Amino acid sequence: MRATVIHGGFDVRLQEVPDPVLVEPTDAIVRVLVSCICGSDLWGYRRPGPREGGPGRIGHEFVGVVEEVGADVVTVRPGDVVVAPFVWSDGTCPNCRAGVHTSCLHGGDWGGPGVDAGQGEAVRVPQADGTLVAAPVAPDDERLAALLTLSDVMGTGHHAALAAGVRPGSAVAVVGDGAVGLCGVLAARRLGAERVILMSRHEDRSALGRAFGATDVVAERGEDAVAAVRDLTEGLGVPHVLECVGTQLSWETAVGLARPGGTVGYVGVPVEVTALPHWPMFGRNVSVHGGVAPVRAYLPELMADVLAGRLDPSPVFDLELPLADVAAGYAAMHERRAIKVLLRP
Amino acid sequence: MRATVIHGGFDVRLQEVPDPVLVEPTDAIVRVLVSCICGSDLWGYRRPGPREGGPGRIGHEFVGVVEEVGADVVTVRPGDVVVAPFVWSDGTCPNCRAGVHTSCLHGGDWGGPGVDAGQGEAVRVPQADGTLVAAPVAPDDERLAALLTLSDVMGTGHHAALAAGVRPGSAVAVVGDGAVGLCGVLAARRLGAERVILMSRHEDRSALGRAFGATDVVAERGEDAVAAVRDLTEGLGVPHVLECVGTQLSWETAVGLARPGGTVGYVGVPVEVTALPHWPMFGRNVSVHGGVAPVRAYLPELMADVLAGRLDPSPVFDLELPLADVAAGYAAMHERRAIKVLLRP
Missing domain, CATH: 3.90.180.10 (Medium-chain alcohol dehydrogenases, catalytic domain)
Structure with missing residues (x-):
């Protein structure tokens, strides 16, 4: 073969x-x-x-x-x-x-x-x-x-959203507009998120993100992205962040986007991470949940939604x-x- | 004055x-x-x-x-x-x-x-x-x-235990035998933990840890501590770890002690942390929860227990x-x- x-x-x-x-x-x-x-x-x-x-x-x-x-x-x-x-x-x-x-x-x-x-x-x-x-x-x-x-990718986006603690009514930010980030948008909406802010600078990807349910798109990166999201959230940041990239910048952005006591659900393979930003995590009680996604655990549930036409x-x-x-x-x-x-x- | x-x-x-x-x-x-x-x-x-x-x-x-x-x-x-x-x-x-x-x-x-x-x-x-x-x-x-x-210290140990997700019946490991680690033992038991393994090499501290409810004491450090705790837990590690030190070694030990899918609740000021061990965290889905403890939030509840004689x-x-x-x-x-x-x- x-x-x-x-x-x-x-x-x-x-x-x-x-x-x-x-x-x-x-x-x-x-x-x-x-x-x-x-x-x-x-x-x-x-x-x-x-x-x-x-x-x-x-x-x-x-x-x-x-x-x-x-x-x-x-x-x-x-x-x-x-x-x-x-x-x-x-x-x-x-x-x-x-x-x-x-x-x-x-x-x-x-x-x-x-x-x-x-x-x-x-x-x-x-x-x-x-x-x-x-x-x-x-x-x-x-x-x-x-x-x-x-x-x-869909199971991985779902893992990120679950790990970030997304639930009905949540406000969520998604770092990463690749296939996993976009599936993270779908997953967050599927779990009931009301607001999903996608970090994206690419027009085709942000358009797909909006089609998947993103309510806001932020084109800035790094500290500017953090400032832009805080502007959207009364200065606080969001309680749930999906980290779907795995670089030092994406991590610093993700932790910065989280409000105090918030959670970063992460699935990006951390190939380009030097050091997680442990001081802001510690000082602001930002939790970090996730890892390599056990998608097998989610397959029956997600498959049921695909077959029923509720998820594509x-x-x-x-x-x-x-x-x-x-x-x-x-x-x-x-x-x-x-x-x-x-x-x- | x-x-x-x-x-x-x-x-x-x-x-x-x-x-x-x-x-x-x-x-x-x-x-x-x-x-x-x-x-x-x-x-x-x-x-x-x-x-x-x-x-x-x-x-x-x-x-x-x-x-x-x-x-x-x-x-x-x-x-x-x-x-x-x-x-x-x-x-x-x-x-x-x-x-x-x-x-x-x-x-x-x-x-x-x-x-x-x-x-x-x-x-x-x-x-x-x-x-x-x-x-x-x-x-x-x-x-x-x-x-x-x-x-x-008691509110901080409680924060570590809460962040680690300790609940009735839990198996827990505590890294750190200072006042916060020892209060973490008390807090874990107070939340219903059945097994509390304290990492301690100091006789007076481990004795106090046992008095506070530790069921096991492990004197080894680093990789040897991880091996010793895995020996105690059918090779898997524990689902809940309290990190109460804040050094690179304590962090590597804490993440190593957690079983896949487990949670490290951390409160040690990370003054001597170079980089959180993000690869084992990612590969084994070990979550990291905690930070500087909002002890004010816990004061009424813990004070009630102290005044009632249930907590000392x-x-x-x-x-x-x-x-x-x-x-x-x-x-x-x-x-x-x-x-x-x-x-x-």
């Missing part, structure tokens, strides 16, 4: 790899219907030079059809359309039972040693019962793109390409010509 | 200062019955050289008797025994109403410009209605020391000195010969 392999900075290639086969009785083989490129895939793509440890498989978001299951698999069967979260997990360990599937004692990452990744034609899924969630739809259902967002994050995909053009997809996201690229094998 | 003035590193002196007089109609004059030295007072005491900005008044914990009130003061009157929280606040601004009195829009610090501090014979209290809480006791009541802990943090005072010996008190705390020093004018 063909799958995407990252060789180093700005070098991803679709190439022939071995077809997946069942290894453990808890495995399933899934043929990929749709996959996509994540903002976090760009961290490795932008790192110059050959990839540390040699070329590796990449992609952690996919929806597919089950082709084969191991002897122990009971929750999915061949023919099922399934959504895969961006981390695989057994669903039964103490951390999964506590809702933190990303810390599964028997789980792991797509593209890890001996494990396939999502940007390919098929995937061996470890811990299939714990990992996959079947969707009662046909393989050509028009909601596949919306379901695909539940692999990562699919507009975050503003470019669709055949898997063969995956390299062009990375380039488009790197150059900010696309918010998020959907790939069809 | 006499009051403590800090001149620089290892140089505190009791000296003559002007008697306090009413300045604003919202002021009260309070004659101090008991005050004390805080671990955070030592940060300035240990900084070598003359104090930046010149000599300054010091001390932010006191219980006293109201001598005189301004025309606008209605909640306390001359003769009342009152407890002062370690920050003064108006009690009516949006931040006070949200329970974050330490961010009062019209409040401030004891010893700030033009404001008296606690380690003296008398204090002008700004915003007396918002700041002071009257206790229905006589000036010679034996519970004055217990009430004095509500100025800071006074054993944290293991040395009592006349105010004239305040310099000896600082030396005793600096050299760890005392946990906390009580001063009587």
Whole structure:
């Protein structure tokens, strides 16, 4: 089969790899219907030079059809359309039972040693019962793109909003107008937020943010953004902030936007964070909640809303390409010509 | 009157200062019955050289008797025994109403410009209605020391426990065996924690911790402490951690002790923190809640327990000195010969 392999900075290639086969009785083989490129895939793509440890498989978001299951698999069967979260997990360990599937004692990452990744034609899924969630739809259902967002960005935006404590009537600020930030807007509104202030300087992204329910858009950055949001909130800031970027500036902005006693829900991979702003956090009692999103925990609830037509994050995909053009997809996201690229094998 | 003035590193002196007089109609004059030295007072005491900005008044914990009130003061009157929280606040601004009195829009610090501090014979209290809480006791009541802990350390330990989400049945770890950490043990038990693991290497402090309800004491530090607590908790760590120190090592330990999805409630002034450990926080979804404790918010509730005999943090005072010996008190705390020093004018 063909799958995407990252060789180093700005070098991803679709190439022939071995077809997946069942290894453990808890495995399933899934043929990929749709996959996509994540903002976090760009961290490795932008790192110059050959990839540390040699070329590796990449992609952690996919929806597919089950082709084969191991002897122990009971929750999915061949023919099922399934959504895969961006981390695989057994669903039964103490951390999964506590809702933190990303810390599964028997789980792991797509593209890890001996494990396939999502940007390919098929995937061996470890811990299939714990990992996959079947969707009662046909393989050509028009909601596949919306379901695909539940692999990562929509679940991650939801995690940020939950972690920030958003509830009916809340005033919220969202730092980050990428796919996760935009899904954070959707998630905050879905949880009942009345006011959602999106930090965005890009016209296309702020337009989508407004379509997703943002009530205000602030184009300033850093201290100017903090001043602008305080102007909108009687000088206080907002009680709930979603940090969906992961840079030093985004963090300083997020903590600055929070009113005393407020909460920052964060999901941005903190690759470019030097030090969280602990003095303003301490002095103003700003809490910091979140981390890598256990999207598996949220999949059933969010899927129900997608299937009922109450939730459609699919507009975050503003470019669709055949898997063969995956390299062009990375380039488009790197150059900010696309918010998020959907790939069809 | 006499009051403590800090001149620089290892140089505190009791000296003559002007008697306090009413300045604003919202002021009260309070004659101090008991005050004390805080671990955070030592940060300035240990900084070598003359104090930046010149000599300054010091001390932010006191219980006293109201001598005189301004025309606008209605909640306390001359003769009342009152407890002062370690920050003064108006009690009516949006931040006070949200329970974050330490961010009062019209409040401030004891010893700030033009404001008296606690380690003296008398204090002008700004915003007396918002700041002071009257206790229905006589000036010679034996519970004055217990009430004095509500100025800071007991309220601060309570803030750490609340921020960490401690509830009935919780398993908790406490990092720090100073007065605040020990009060954190008391607070966690008071909130119903079933298991409280205190990190302590000092025999006298761990004994007091056990008397306050710690069920386990771990003498190791850093990674060894994390390993020891995981051994006690089926390899997982605890869901609730109280960080009551404020150093890089204490923070790394605190985050390491938390199980995935757990919460660190923190109150240690982060003077010696370089960078919060954001990667383990992110990867394991460890939340960080807390900051400078709005003890004013907790005073009525904790005072009720002290007066009813259900709560007695006074054993944290293991040395009592006349105010004239305040310099000896600082030396005793600096050299760890005392946990906390009580001063009587």
